Amino acid sequence: MLQGGATGLPLWQCSTSAMPLVHEGQTPRLYLRFMLPTGVKLGEWFEVGVGCRNEFGLWKRADFPCEGDSFPLVMTALRVSGPAGSSISVETEGSLLMDASGKLAFRARLLTGSGMEGRAEKSDSSWVALLRVEVAAGTQGVLRPLMPVLSPPMRVVQESAEQPPEALLLGLGSLSLEQCRLLEVPVVGLPILLAECPGDLGIGGRVWDGGLVLLEYLAEHRSELLGRRCLELGSGTGLVGMGCALLGARQVLLTDLEDVTPLLRLNLELNQEFNPFLAVASSSAPGESAALPAALQSLDGVEVLPHRWGTDISSLDFGSTDLVVMADVVYDIEAAEALIATLQSLASVERQTEAKYLMAFRPRNVEDPAFFKALEAANFELHERPRLSTPMAKMCTDVIVLELIPRRA
Numbered sequence: 001m002l003q004g005g006a007t008g009l010p011l012w013q014c015s016t017s018a019m020p021l022v023h024e025g026q027t028p029r030l031y032l033r034f035m036l037p038t039g040v041k042l043g044e045w046f047e048v049g050v051g052c053r054n055e056f057g058l059w060k061r062a063d064f065p066c067e068g069d070s071f072p073l074v075m076t077a078l079r080v081s082g083p084a085g086s087s088i089s090v091e092t093e094g095s096l097l098m099d100a101s102g103k104l105a106f107r108a109r110l111l112t113g114s115g116m117e118g119r120a121e122k123s124d125s126s127w128v129a130l131l132r133v134e135v136a137a138g139t140q141g142v143l144r145p146l147m148p149v150l151s152p153p154m155r156v157v158q159e160s161a162e163q164p165p166e167a168l169l170l171g172l173g174s175l176s177l178e179q180c181r182l183l184e185v186p187v188v189g190l191p192i193l194l195a196e197c198p199g200d201l202g203i204g205g206r207v208w209d210g211g212l213v214l215l216e217y218l219a220e221h222r223s224e225l226l227g228r229r230c231l232e233l234g235s236g237t238g239l240v241g242m243g244c245a246l247l248g249a250r251q252v253l254l255t256d257l258e259d260v261t262p263l264l265r266l267n268l269e270l271n272q273e274f275n276p277f278l279a280v281a282s283s284s285a286p287g288e289s290a291a292l293p294a295a296l297q298s299l300d301g302v303e304v305l306p307h308r309w310g311t312d313i314s315s316l317d318f319g320s321t322d323l324v325v326m327a328d329v330v331y332d333i334e335a336a337e338a339l340i341a342t343l344q345s346l347a348s349v350e351r352q353t354e355a356k357y358l359m360a361f362r363p364r365n366v367e368d369p370a371f372f373k374a375l376e377a378a379n380f381e382l383h384e385r386p387r388l389s390t391p392m393a394k395m396c397t398d399v400i401v402l403e404l405i406p407r408r409a
């Protein structure tokens with residue numbers, strides 16, 4: 001069991017365990033410093049700004065994740081759809097060497113190769129592509145993996161096209177989608193595409209390390225969710241809940257505050273329409289898989305509903321819940337009290353008394369132990385699940401997985 005310093009107490013009971021906002025247990029990530037165009041013409045140059053930060057959106061030079069003064073990045077294009085037999089590639093101009101400032105800017109443009117000599121593309125041809133920026137393969141001295149960043153899906157049209165490229169993602173509403181992540185669900189190896197919009201949604205608008213650790217834990221304990229019905233509280237981008245679905249859960253309900261649910265719906269749509277590893281466009285290029293992984297079908301069982309903790313749970317009753325999952329939901333003591341009220345209500349619903357409750361927790365605030373004391377006072381026993389030696393668990397050494405067991409009369 002991970003203990004809080006010299007106190008000998010478990011991490012979740014230790015009031016001295018508050019962590020600095022930037023520390024080396026956090027995943028370093030690439031992010032897009034400004035929005036990329038949602039549509040471009042082939043050959044048209046556009047500006048790209050990339051930076052480094054942690055899950056909190058902060059960057060400290062001392063957390064540089066490589067040995068040496070700089071390391072090379074590379075930008076590639078992932079084709080989602082386009083005319084049969086054609087490919088999309090990206091050309092960059094300017095330095096892609098990232099230094100300790102954690103920021104760089106360069107230019108890029110998209111090019112196509114038909115691969116079919118003598119057959120020109122029609123002027124109304126268009127493609128959908130995602131641009132990915134990551135540390136160049138073979139880079140020496142990488143101390144900690146840096147999470148790649150992807151553009152939102154981008155429409156690419158012929159240079160000769162008369163109309164500007166149509167916007168994608170019509171369901172976006174008022175959200176301004178900043179970037180995407182392509183995160184692999186461990187064990188099954190299926191990547192989930194997640195849009196992030198921290199500028200618009202703040203905390204709910206990005207992937208948190210707790211979610212990465214919990215998903216890894218669930219993948220290693222698949223039997224706890226295979227064929228089960230899962231409810232996620234405080235889903236954020238939906239990583240854990242959608243991951244549960246791809247790991248074999250029968251039905252998944254993603255919940256969060258009302259203003260976060262458009263992002264959850266968008267992320268569901270992104271995976272159904274634009275995930276190059278899951279979606280199969282009828283116009284697949286040769287060599288691209290035309291076989292839909294069977295697991296994708298299980299995203300059909302994913303639903304999104306608003307739920308503010310502490311409010312009526314009757315809308316969450318989608319049959320009996322087998323597993324309630326929560327990642328990084330304890331960070332604000334007032335909201336946490338409301339979370340306890342939701343957990344108590346769920347545990348008191350007769351059909352859900354056998355449900356399991358799993359929570360990933362990272363200590364941040366001196367009030368955290370008060371939350372767990374209140375949870376125990378609300379008749380939940382707390383058990384820390386054994387730590388795994390999987391990649392995220394090894395990197396995020398201060399994130400633990402707790403099982404909350406309702407005391408049943």
Ligand SMILES: C[S@@+](CC[C@H](N)C(=O)[O-])C[C@H]1O[C@@H](n2cnc3c(N)ncnc32)[C@H](O)[C@@H]1O
Nearest residue numbers: 204207208211234235236257308309327328335
């Ligand atoms: C730190 S984020 C974690 C998101 C996601 N679980 C993850 O691990 O990436 C906390 C989430 O809890 C949600 N949340 C905060 N207060 C809430 C409340 N009162 N009711 C419902 N959700 C809430 C936030 O909107 C946010 O999505």
